[in-house]
Amino acid sequence: MTNRKAAIIDMGTNTFHLLLVELNAENFTTIYKEKIPVKIGQGGISKNTITNDASKRAFHTLGHFKNLIDGEGITEVFAFATSAVRNADNGLVFVSEIKSKFGIDVHVIDGDEEAQLIYEGIRFSGALDESTHLMMDIGGGSVEFIIGNNKEAFWKQSFEIGGQRLLDLFHYHDPILDSEVVKLNSFLDEKLKPLINAIELYQPTKIVGASGTFDTLSDMYYESTHAKKRVPELAFFLPRTGFEALAHQLISLEKSERLQIPGMIPMRVDMIVVATCLITFILQYISGDHLICSSFALKEGAISRLVKVDSLAGAVTN
Structure with missing residues (x-):
């Protein structure tokens, strides 16, 4: 059976990702990948709309x-849109415009499917073992x-x-004020509350x-220790300290100073403050001494499904 190629487009609230892959038995090879800070939620996410400027980008x-x-x-081509599009009053019009302009069918996924694909992506990376894990993916519009x-x-x-939502609601000053963090x-x-109850029930260790925030945090940590990430690795340890x-x-x-931190990238410099506050909040409930940062998330979850289909087809024909 000849290897087939596929394209994954992940249209996130902050970043659009393109991943071109060649599928092979039980795995894939990356042909090309790119991420662009489209910021589709900027200026409209709190009003449930995609602005004209965001559409143009x-x-x-x-x-x-x-x-x-x-x-x-x-x-x-497998294209997914998440929080900003699924909550926008003009989301369906936006998706139909994409179809007419580019011939791309965009699947607007709900939060439950997004969480499932993220889980499948993290599992595909090999970051999990038999222990109970709390997994999180901080997007611009939603958190899974x-x-x-x-x-x-x-x-x-x-x-x-x-x-992006937390930024709009709480981060009015730079640096962020203590009172804004309290709010x-x-x-x-x-x-x-539903998450906190689930943590108490399942006791993840x-x-x-x-995704992005954790990629950047691990990059900054590795830079601070003058260590290099090994390219084949798909999961990286970030000590709690x-x-x-x-x-x-x-x-x-403040922003200009954050940009000077080795490992920081401009597309993350604004949102990373509230994202860090969110992670700090979650860590109150988890006692582990390190965070595991998975390089795989939603788009790799989609690929894992394609790989399964390919391996099943191979099993049938062999």
């Missing part, structure tokens, strides 16, 4: 992605939490409290973070 990026996909001769192990997810839920924590205390030191820096510095 999205269309420009999708046109660029389509050229790359066509250049590789890929016809299997999953409790489970390398065999199954016991509990999962998506909360519409992503970084943010009170908000989280109220909104995350490890915490796994996926290392995270706490970074959190203190991020919360106490």
